[in-house]
Amino acid sequence: MPEQHFDPDRAIAGTxxxxxxxxxxxxxxxxxxxxxxxxxxxxxxxxRSLWSDAWRDLRRNPVFVVSAxxxxxxxxxxxxxSLITSGSPxxxxxxxxxxxxxxxxxxxxxxxGCDVYTRTVYGARTSVAVGVLATLGVAVLGSVLGALAxxxxxxxxxVLSRITDVFFAIPVVLGGLVLLSVITSNTxxxxxxxxxLLGWPQLSRIARGSVITAKQNDYVQAxxxxxxxxxxxMLRHIAPNAIAPVIVVATIALGTYISLEATLSYLGVGLKPxxxxxxxxxxxxxxxxxxxxxxLLWPSGALAVTVLAFIMLGDAVxxxxxxxxx
Amino acid sequence: xxxxxxxRLLQMIPVFVGATxxxxxMVNVMGDPIAGLCGERRCDPATAAQLxxxxxxxxxxxxxxxxxxxxxxxxxxxxxxxxxxVTELMxxxxxxxxRLTVIAILFEIVVGIALxxxxxxxxxxxxxTGVLLLTLVVISVPTFVTGLLLQLLLGVKWxxxxxxxxxEAPFDELILPGLVLASxxxxxxxxxxxxxxxxxRRSDYVRTAVAKGLPRHRVITRHLLRTSLIPVVTFIGADxxxxxxxxxxxxxxxxxxxxxxxxxxxxxxxxxxxxxGFVTVLVLVFLVANLVVDLLYAVLDPRIRYA
Amino acid sequence: MLLDVHDLHVEFHTRDGVARAVNGxxxxxxxxxxxxxxxxxxxxxxxxxxxxMGILDVPPGRITGGxxxxxxxxxxxxxEEQRRKVRGAEMAMIFQDALSSLxxxxxxxxxxxxxxxxxxxxxxxxxxxxxxxxxxRVRIPAARxxxxxYPHQFSGGMRQRIxxxxxxxxxxxxxxxxxxxxxxxxxxxxxxMELLAxxxxxxxxxxxxxxxxxxxxxxxxxxxxxxxxxxxxxxxxVHDIYKAPAHPYTRGLLDSIPRLDQKGRELxxxxxxxxxxxxxxxxxxxxxxxxMARDVCRTxxxxxxxxxxxxxxxxxxxxxxxECLHG
Numbered sequence: 001m002p003e004q005h006f007d008p009d010r011a012i013a014g015t016x017x018x019x020x021x022x023x024x025x026x027x028x029x030x031x032x033x034x035x036x037x038x039x040x041x042x043x044x045x046x047x048r049s050l051w052s053d054a055w056r057d058l059r060r061n062p063v064f065v066v067s068a069x070x071x072x073x074x075x076x077x078x079x080x081x082s083l084i085t086s087g088s089p090x091x092x093x094x095x096x097x098x099x100x101x102x103x104x105x106x107x108x109x110x111x112x113g114c115d116v117y118t119r120t121v122y123g124a125r126t127s128v129a130v131g132v133l134a135t136l137g138v139a140v141l142g143s144v145l146g147a148l149a150x151x152x153x154x155x156x157x158x159v160l161s162r163i164t165d166v167f168f169a170i171p172v173v174l175g176g177l178v179l180l181s182v183i184t185s186n187t188x189x190x191x192x193x194x195x196x197l198l199g200w201p202q203l204s205r206i207a208r209g210s211v212i213t214a215k216q217n218d219y220v221q222a223x224x225x226x227x228x229x230x231x232x233x234m235l236r237h238i239a240p241n242a243i244a245p246v247i248v249v250a251t252i253a254l255g256t257y258i259s260l261e262a263t264l265s266y267l268g269v270g271l272k273p274x275x276x277x278x279x280x281x282x283x284x285x286x287x288x289x290x291x292x293x294x295x296l297l298w299p300s301g302a303l304a305v306t307v308l309a310f311i312m313l314g315d316a317v318x319x320x321x322x323x324x325x326x
Numbered sequence: 327x328x329x330x331x332x333x334r335l336l337q338m339i340p341v342f343v344g345a346t347x348x349x350x351x352m353v354n355v356m357g358d359p360i361a362g363l364c365g366e367r368r369c370d371p372a373t374a375a376q377l378x379x380x381x382x383x384x385x386x387x388x389x390x391x392x393x394x395x396x397x398x399x400x401x402x403x404x405x406x407x408x409x410x411x412v413t414e415l416m417x418x419x420x421x422x423x424x425r426l427t428v429i430a431i432l433f434e435i436v437v438g439i440a441l442x443x444x445x446x447x448x449x450x451x452x453x454x455t456g457v458l459l460l461t462l463v464v465i466s467v468p469t470f471v472t473g474l475l476l477q478l479l480l481g482v483k484w485x486x487x488x489x490x491x492x493x494e495a496p497f498d499e500l501i502l503p504g505l506v507l508a509s510x511x512x513x514x515x516x517x518x519x520x521x522x523x524x525x526x527r528r529s530d531y532v533r534t535a536v537a538k539g540l541p542r543h544r545v546i547t548r549h550l551l552r553t554s555l556i557p558v559v560t561f562i563g564a565d566x567x568x569x570x571x572x573x574x575x576x577x578x579x580x581x582x583x584x585x586x587x588x589x590x591x592x593x594x595x596x597x598x599x600x601x602x603g604f605v606t607v608l609v610l611v612f613l614v615a616n617l618v619v620d621l622l623y624a625v626l627d628p629r630i631r632y633a
Numbered sequence: 634m635l636l637d638v639h640d641l642h643v644e645f646h647t648r649d650g651v652a653r654a655v656n657g658x659x660x661x662x663x664x665x666x667x668x669x670x671x672x673x674x675x676x677x678x679x680x681x682x683x684x685x686m687g688i689l690d691v692p693p694g695r696i697t698g699g700x701x702x703x704x705x706x707x708x709x710x711x712x713e714e715q716r717r718k719v720r721g722a723e724m725a726m727i728f729q730d731a732l733s734s735l736x737x738x739x740x741x742x743x744x745x746x747x748x749x750x751x752x753x754x755x756x757x758x759x760x761x762x763x764x765x766x767x768x769x770r771v772r773i774p775a776a777r778x779x780x781x782x783y784p785h786q787f788s789g790g791m792r793q794r795i796x797x798x799x800x801x802x803x804x805x806x807x808x809x810x811x812x813x814x815x816x817x818x819x820x821x822x823x824x825x826m827e828l829l830a831x832x833x834x835x836x837x838x839x840x841x842x843x844x845x846x847x848x849x850x851x852x853x854x855x856x857x858x859x860x861x862x863x864x865x866x867x868x869x870x871v872h873d874i875y876k877a878p879a880h881p882y883t884r885g886l887l888d889s890i891p892r893l894d895q896k897g898r899e900l901x902x903x904x905x906x907x908x909x910x911x912x913x914x915x916x917x918x919x920x921x922x923x924x925m926a927r928d929v930c931r932t933x934x935x936x937x938x939x940x941x942x943x944x945x946x947x948x949x950x951x952x953x954x955x956e957c958l959h960g
Contacts, residue, residue: 171571175352267575296478297475303468304467307466308463534799537721541751542713544751553736
């Protein structure tokens with residue numbers, strides 16, 4: 001039976017199509033063809049670990065540095081928004097509705113007369129919270145289940161595979177509409193819960209696959225032959241090697257979860273006013289698109305930059321951790 | 327091959343049951359299925375009880391599910407909030423969404439593959455870097471933002487198209503919505519084609535084709551493209567299911583009365599029959615599309631044989 | 634001379650620097666002659682062949698000097714379209730790994746027939762008939778049925794026969810075989826090599842046989858050219874070399890073949906590693922590994938000296954070829 005070669009849950013997360021998603025920084029493809037490349041005579045220093053090698057690569061990668069700085073900035077302003085704005089996102093003055101940029105209000109006002117700048121700054125908090133918490137939940141649940149299934153195999157593994165199939169067959173946005181439409185609580189928790197519910201199968205598949213691959217490595221077989229206990233095998237030999245793909249996919253997924261939260265809020269089932277979220281603001285601004293496009297553009301831009309930063313960070317980490325590109 | 331198909335069909339059954347059951351449960355949690363039936367006001371207790379009995383709502387959920395599925399397989403998808411048969415709604419909604427999906431798929435095939443081939447053959451050149459950055463931006467900007475922006479620019483500012491689609495939704499009005507629906511997949515198709523082309527371009531059999539003295543266009547179309555497009559074609563095939571399920575956002579932006587619109591209405595009016603019915607069909611489309619993709623794989627790549 | 638390569642230079646530009654893969658290679662092949670090009674991986678033997686065929690990856694590869702004179706004209710200045718017409722029709726190449734070198738998704742009949750439809754403008758049907766004929770030629774059983782099959786459905790030896798048939802299709806004057814038997818089982822190697830030699834005699838083609846296996850060479854080659862670090866270090870008729878090598882590197886290669894009459898003795902191995910092509914040692918490139926190296930070897934690059942003591946045409950790029958020959 002053939003393996004599926006597409007990434008089944010792109011709608012939630014996943015840009016992991018077909019391996020390399022490099023950013024056009026061309027690797028010297030010729031190295032293996034150019035005879036006598038550096039590997040033959042390279043410095044015979046002590047072997048460095050995959051991680052320290054990756055970290056060395058990442059520090060020199062401008063894509064990584066820029067996206068990491070953007071993310072750092074986002075985290076800081078979502079924790080302390082008052083650092084860069086003195087206003088409150090809920091203080092609105094209908095008299096100023098749809099007005100453009102003016103001193104003290106660089107982004108102008110939205111349809112309800114709220115300051116777009118302040119609301120955009122405060123919107124970061126929702127997005128970062130949803131992204132980080134949902135990713136944590138998905139990563140923990142998905143990788144534990146996937147790793148156990150991959151490690152022990154057997155009936156549990158088959159059952160888990162079928163369950164993930166079931167989740168993949170449900171269109172994500174539709175699932176969100178159905179499930180979240182009944183929930184009245186206006187906090188980030190239902191959205192996070194929903195993302196974890198539909199997102200874990202993707203990571204469990206990745207974790208399962210990489211555990212199975214790691215399990216077949218010769219040194220793991222050797223450790224097993226030498227009588228290492230299952231828990232020692234798993235923690236000491238398999239996990240360190242299997243965790244890299246999980247981290248990469250989780251980083252990229254974080255960006256797409258932020259995007260999903262905004263989409264659900266746009267459809268009216270994610271967060272609802274008076275919560276502050278970019279999705280809500282974009283949705284609220286869309287009827288006034290003709291007269292006050294700025295109210296739509298600023299939160300949209302913030303959202304796009306945020307998602308882009310996480311996807312590029314994941315991309316850079318993938319490149320750094322992919323030994324094939326070395 | 328025949329045995330493989332049968333086995334795959336059998337494997338689809340538990341997935342289908344699981345997915346529809348999950349939706350059924352979710353919709354049941356969603357709320358009061360009879361709330362919409364008494365008009366604006368709440369039903370009085372007696373009527374409510376009677377209605378519940380009539381629709382079998384007093385029975386346990388699993389029995390309701392079995393009854394419902396039994397009906398579905400005889401072609402009875404139940405009644406929508408306005409008394410219309412759900413199947414009637416489907417007959418008007420699905421053609422619209424299918425048209426939208428077809429346009430989106432065409433964009434993926436024509437634009438996505440063309441861009442992927444061009445960039446794959448020119449790796450590292452400015453064209454390549456530019457297109458790659460563009461795909462990254464498209465992937466990062468949520469579809470609803472892309473849609474709203476294009477609607478603003480092309481529909482409102484420049485007046486090239488009607489910002490909202492009429493209820494008949496003919497092909498020409500669906501071009502922009504189709505592009506919006508395709509946008510993220512389009513970026514993936516471009517990247518996937520590019521990676522695939524760039525990988526295979528250095529392959530031994532392409533070198534052989536050059537050594538045979540074949541003209542460049544023949545090397546590319548017959549030897550390079552043929553193999554490089556296998557993963558792309560299967561991706562696009564599997565995307566059909568995703569596009570139809572994800573069309574809800576695009577349909578909302580451009581006010582298209584397709585499947586997503588009907589489901590949205592169903593949810594707003596808490597009409598379980600509509601929601602479950604449409605989602606069931608979407609799940610089926612998804613599963614069948616994936617089966618077709620698997621079979622397509624065998625047709626495209628002779629190395630794959632199903633036992 | 635059918636083919637005369639003269640002072641060929643090829644470089645690869647990579648992120649880490651410039652690799653000088655071929656540094657002034659000259660060799661020639663006559664029609665009906667077999668030249669074996671011998672050397673470790675990275676010695677530049679395959680790159681030279683790719684430059685002759687015109688299938689070098691450019692960039693990163695770049696031909697920086699020399700001539701490739703084939704049937705009296707230099708191929709290097711030709712336009713790509715003219716080069717293309719030579720490839721496959723007048724000179725053909727056989728690659729090492731037939732499985733990866735044949736297109737996995739086209740039937741072998743299509744891949745063979747393509748030679749005729751493209752170069753000769755034949756109809757598909759005639760080309761198919763020609764393909765069957767060729768498969769018969771290289772002794773593939775049941776050719777008529779198997780012409781529809783795909784490369785993965787053939788065994789390794791049969792696949793390499795298909796590669797040979799493809800090279801042979803238009804009866805080229807020159808065939809370059811790059812390690813044609815390396816990927817095969819030992820038992821099959823001999824059969825494939827025999828077939829190649831036989832067809833070569835029959836069509837009176839020139840054959841450049843690239844290999845690192847001295848055992849293969851002895852039976853089929855007329856001349857041997859030994860390459861090291863992108864240069865020819867020794868060139869001689871095959872029997873002369875086996876009798877008495879005139880270069881320490883050749884001697885090392887010969888000594889590292891296991892031999893029955895020396896059972897029990899430790900097998901010889903050339904010490905050290907092949908040079909880094911981005912940083913080729915000054916003087917004689919082989920000196921860091923050479924048991925005979927002296928001061929002059931570290932400073933002066935030896936030219937290809939004519940081995941005057943030999944009655945045949947022979948050259949050695951060793952300052953002390955005389956000692957080597959007698960020692």
